[in-house]
Amino acid sequence: MLRVVSFKKAILAGAAGALVWEAAARLLALAGLPVFDLVRELGTVLFRHGSPAEWWPAGAAAHLAVGVAWAVFYAYFVWARWRWPPALQGLAFAALPALLAIFVMVPQLRLMHLDQEIARLGWSSALTGLEPAVLGTILLGHALFGLTVGAIYTHPVGYPVDRMPQLGGARRRQRSSSRRRQPDGAFMFATGIECSYPTIEHGRWRRDEMETTRHYELWQQDFELARRIGVSHLRYGPPLHLIHAGPGQYRWELIDEAMAELEQHGPEPIVDLCHFGVPHWLGDFQNTELAQPLTEYAAAFARRYPWVRFYTPVNEMFVSARMSALDGVWNEQLRDEGAFIAATFNLAAASVAMTDALLAVRPDAVFVNSESSEFYQPCCPDPDVQALAELENERRFLPLDLLYAHELSERMLGCVKEHGRFDEYRRLLKRQVPRRTILGVDYYEWNEKLIDQDGRKLALGELFGWYVIANQYWERYRRPMMHTETNRIDASDAPRWLWRQWHNVQLLRRAGVPLVGFTWYSLTDQVDWAIALAQPNGAIDPVGLFDLNRDPRAVGLAYMHLIEMHRDQPEYRECAALKELVD
């Protein structure tokens, strides 16, 4: 696929563009100006000697059809390629059909109007060119068409926060491959269904990756593909923002069938209860009352699906808080240290309360606390740059410190006191962390960053690698660990990246770290992931085991190979660290 396109919007934009052209041409004709009548030209191709009642509808229909085709073309190939206002993008695009019209279509239409079957062409006829009136109308018409299409075709993905998206995909009768019986406590080979649902545009527009990647429609096929790859576990985040409709209101019917399929056929889900966003009625991560409704949701979820054993109460708290309150990209879209502290504490409080609520319903629940691993390298001996790197390298631990009752660094403690959260911190510090807890460490090529002389953070690629960075988290928290996310945006390099990540996992295990699982994230390609969902562009990032047509990528085949090669090896068939947790 090239990109995710909204056909409805493209068709509307194309039809509107053609109508605007036609209206302008009629107005110019009424004003007595010489105009090239494209509708007549098209209509009389079929009704050469027909009356206007015959050729006008035919010509108008042809013009509309051509307009729609060009608008869909624009949606696939041009939209959001330039960072210009949408109408200007459309205007620039219109140069292409205008040139084709001038040099190919209009001369050919003239040939089509001839009462002979063969015409003799010469260089002179090709170079004669068009009359000024024809040329002017074509240029003006295309400009109006482009401006209209550009202005109308925006936001091809996502939806307004107060609107319920169309959810298709009732369970079909199909042969599901049977669950591969893995011994309890076998190493977890996992993938995930990308399920981010933050809001952008100051809370007005919802990004919903499950909708954009068509998982709501193709969930059954997606689960089957995960089984075919051979994964034992699936990171799966039901859409909190759609299910939790209000206080005490849950639309379980949205996921009942999908959950039943997972229960019967696998893979075993690691259920992600809050992934980068909250329902519209809960506001955003600045909401100090967030913990209560999310806790009720978690408890209700566990009662509804009592067979679910693995949970991620809040996914990547650091990323959620940072993107929403420090980098100004999602949800509350703030850029403020205090707002970051508030979001982090609200999320940590929610995660802790959700964990307790889940344990009350399912005492043997296992928690996979997924967090983005980060590392900041100062570029030079500049004290300011070094101080910034130190701050970032301490700040990265804040959410996990709160969750795992770990003492904060002096600098972060000062920050917490400054923003009035010290009492809350002390309460969290006294918490008994559940025994069945796994620290999930996510790693991508930009997790290691260089702080340059201007204080900018630049992706470093794989500088020290997952082994070194994950080891820093291990040294701090000493919890069983899992590699819970990785992928590579360069699809051609993804198989190499997969194997290298896997070798990091193997090495860390050999070093004695209790590593219980590995994840390629995600099952399918993602949309606008490279720009952190910041704009609703519909650009596809080829990071999946399968593309959005559900055709396998090379990395999907490599992962299949990797799993097949290792899952029956004694040290993976029985993973002592995981067995100890689930027993």
Next chain:
Amino acid sequence: MAGFLSAHGYDPGPTQRPFLAGAISGIVATIPAIAILQAFGSLRVEAKILGISEFATLAAGWIIMALSGAVYARLFGRAANEKRGGWLFGMAFGFALWAGGGVLILPLVGGGNAPAGEAAIGLFLSLVAWGATLGALHPFIHRPLHERLETAARWLGPDVGAVKPRNDRRTPARS
């Protein structure tokens, strides 16, 4: 260009057979195109311009359309497998083929003679219809031709994680 397309995930990948699927789709899509050519009398005119029989024109056309189908499938890569947008990609390709073949090459080969009137309409419509049919059919024809996951996976063992020496163009060994 190939590297760019590959990095952006358009590369068909080890399970797919784009040339075969594209050629078959191209051949099948030629059926409605021929019907349109016949209906507008374009086939006869094309044969006349080229100075060959209608049968020879038809045979050559079928071969060209099969090859063009294969080129389309390889050029569009994974995008050609998309059921929703395939018709448009195919139609755009058919239009380009018409602009290149029908508008430019045919008069050059035919000594400056080009189809006109209804014959020109037929030629245009046939290639646009051929493209739309090709694009719409291709995803459905391609899928059953895919290699099985299990066999294709064998090509992607741990050795793909290694850095290859420069100029080593060997494919990864089956392991």
